[in-house]
Amino acid sequence: MKNILNLFLLTFLSIPAIAQKRLGLNSPNGRLQVDVSITDSIRFQLAHDEEIVLNSGAIAMKLGNGKTFGIKSHLKQSKTITVKQEIPAYFYKRNRINDEYAELTLEFKEDYKLIFRLYNEGMAYRFVSTAKQDFIVNEELAAFQFQKDYKAYIPYVKTKEKTIEGQYFNSFENTYTYSSLSKMDKLKLAFSPLVVELDHGKKVCLAEADLQSYPGMFLFNPTGRTALEANFAPYPKSIVQGGHNQLQQIVTARQPYLAKSKAKTKFPWRIAIVSTSDKNLADNDMVYKLAEPSRLKDISWIKPGKVAWEWWNNWGLSKVDFVSGVNTETYKAYIDFAAKNKIEYVILDEGWAVNLKASLFDVVPEINLKELVAYGKTKNVDIILWAGYYAFARDLEEACKHYSQLGIKGFKIDFMDRDDQEMVDFHYRAAETAAKYKLMVDFHGTYKPTGLNRTFPNVINYEAVNGLEQMKWTGPEMDMVTYDVTMPFIRMIAGPVDYTQGAMRNATKSSHRGINDEPMSQGTRCRQLAEYVVFESPLNMLCDSPDNYAKEQECTDFISAIPTVWDRTIVLNGEIGQYITTARQKGNTWYLGALTNWEARKLDLDLSFLGSGDYAAEIYQDGVNANKIASDYKKQRMEIPSDRKLSINMAQGGGFAIKIFKKQTP
Known part of the structure; x- marks a missing residue:
């Protein structure tokens, strides 16, 4: 396995305790900069192309022994490195990942480190304990402040519970509420990832990675200002068996602390991804890159x-x-x-x-x-x-x-x-x-x-993920078509989704009904085919019955041949809530999938990524009557033009799926 590592030690400074200190870090391409301010508290400011995109509140951890990370801390030393390497990816949307970043490590006398990383696509920070004793974390402070009252795509916790504590028990699946920050429901938690829409097409996605032995991060806005605060479920104090068919454990009381932590604990990465193009959000590797590498020496048995x-x-x-x-x-x-x-x-x-x-x-x-x-x-x-x-x-x-x-x-x-x-x-x-x-x-x-x-x-x-199972019991009141072209830009940043697509009964916006015994999807047949390409899913369900697949053998053959892990992925175009086109390569074959919202749409595709050679394509696209009969589709075979340009129409709630392969040399 070829692994290229280029590690440069840029600075190593021993710094005495001082009243105020500011340190900076630039991304490898110089477009992102984080400035860290150390006074009685620690705060950071993140800029992109010299435009401030995010300010933090005080970032800190309050411990059970009366100590704190981040409050009235004394900087011992700082170190900056740059890393450029290639890492393997297993059962993922690509088999190799370029991992390039600058890292600033701040070591404090209070037995902890604070690490900042800047990638070209975003920033991450984490606390690391250097103490020799185990300890308890009572509270973590994290707030993400924005310059204006921007709009955000908010996945609220879906529950009837009114209290914050009651909302910790949830399935982490919901559609997105598009709302300005100040208009967020003050009494509702949201789960991450969450995307905030800035000016001029820029967006910030808040997420986390390497969550180990610590509660996950919720986000909410209890103040009505233009800031999101982190919130965490406290450690369970008492639990009873119950819930669905007695298969759950219900927390009946919680401790006044978040976590019991071991010495030398590495706490989760807090991530802020910055994007100037929505398609880059839909093809981001930061969560995977920041996770702990594989602990398994042999993965040959994983299929x-x-x-x-x-x-x-x-x-x-x-x-x-x-x-x-x-x-x-x-x-x-x-x-x-x-x-x-x-x-x-x-x-x-x-x-x-x-x-x-x-x-x-x-x-x-x-x-x-x-x-x-x-x-x-x-x-x-x-x-x-x-x-x-x-x-x-x-x-x-x-x-x-x-x-x-x-x-x-x-x-x-x-x-x-x-x-x-x-x-x-x-x-x-x-x-x-x-x-x-x-x-x-x-x-x-x-x-x-x-x-x-x-x-x-x-x-x-x-x-x-708010997957296709929702269509068994909801009708047009749940807009899955819009969700399908929103989720890949947000939830899928975190990792794969078991959305369970593949419906052969397909319905328009007006004809869809929730029917348990004979369920249907919203949107067209070709949309279902395309979701096997657009949605990342290494273990991928065929949700419909053998009877329905036998009646639709042509579509079944296409689905069953689509790989579930890939050598390479390119998101060709897309806008959150509007449309997306994804291309994925396995061996010498490419698959393309595209989805639109309820708007019929023509997409112009640039297939120059194919490189030289002669290619042919098998195309599944919405039929001329798909706006009325969602199962209507057309299959055709064609040669890819030498200029690598292709235009395809999609119906309302539609999509298309393409298999591209090199033509055999005579």
Whole structure:
């Protein structure tokens, strides 16, 4: 593995304690600058092209021993380095990442460091303890102040709870509220990433990375000013079993502190991404780059791929001689479908374990897991099991060992719905234990990714997205089409999404209805195809029934052939809430996917990234009647013009998907 590291030590200063100190740091391309002010408190100012884009409030941590990080601190020394290297990426949107940044480390006499990093695309900072003793964190101060009353894309916590404490329990999935900062709901938390829209097309995205043994960061605006404050769930004091089918742990009281921290703890990175083009937001690597590198030496056993999934289509089989549902016969039919279409996995979602027992060892009598695993092996199809959080957490080691020996390849773990320190610790234990037994993990009902998928590459996907499942029980009142062209610029900055696309029943804005047994998507058929390219998803579901895919074999063939991890990704164009076009390369083949909002749109594409040679394309685009009949589409094959220019029309709520390949030389 080739790894290029260019490390220059620029300065190393021993600085006596003084009343005030200002230090600066520039990004590698010189366009971003952070100025750090150290007085009784520590604050920073971030500028882009000499324009201030962000000011901080005092950044600090208050500890249980009466000490603080960031308040009346005494600077001991500072060090600045620049790093330019290439790092490997596993099961990601590209296989190599250029990692170039400048770093300023401030070491203080109060047993901590404060580290700032400036990339060309943004800034990050973190606290690091240098103490030799464990300690408690009572509070963290972080506020992000903006120059004007800008508008923001706000993913509020979706809950009926009115108190801040009640909002800590949530599924981290919601659409975006487009609102000025001052008009934000003072009583509501929002989860990150969150994007603020500045002047002249600039945007700032607030996020976090390398969240380990510490609560996740919420954002809110309790003052009505033009600032966002960080908020964190305190450590649980008492917990009871409850929630969905007794599979959750409900916090009934919390401690007066955030975290129990070990000596030498590295706290999460606080990130401010700065973009002058929306398409750059949709193709940003900062969260992955800032995460701890892989702890796994051998990842050869991790196999991303597609999954035939039964829950969304309600085990929807017809023309069979058995009652479809949670039984061995139904899952054999799904295995047959997966084998026919070269789909790697079938998932057994909720229902295979006896309800209300919260045990992964009580399998319903209608299911013979050993028989299903063996049957799948004969068809080259493997099994993944859904697991409720409490059942999985309680018997973590035993469940992983047992089902790994049985031949199961992974777990979809659901209904955590918290990100306090105790729950964040569970995610790392689950990932590590699963890896020990060569099991993949797909986290559902959980907080957004913060880089755990780099640290443990067997964490193959995350939910924390307002996915297609919402279409089973909501109608036009939920605008999924607009969400689909907003989420890639915001939530997907954090990492992959298990959105679960692939609907073959498609509806217009006026015809969509929430129907549990025969659900449909909003928007066109080609939109569903394109989402397999636009949405990053290393373990990718086919949500609809085998019956519907058999009726639409042409689309099924296209979906089943699309890779789920990539060598290279380019976002060609896009505007938040409007449209997006993404190109992804695997080997010698390129796939393009584009989505629009409810506005019909013509996109002009520049395919110069293809380079030299003659190329042909297989194009799936909205049919001429797709504005009325959303399933209408047209497939055509064409040669890519030598000037590499291509224009394609999309219907309302539409999209297109293209496969591009080099023509064979005679």
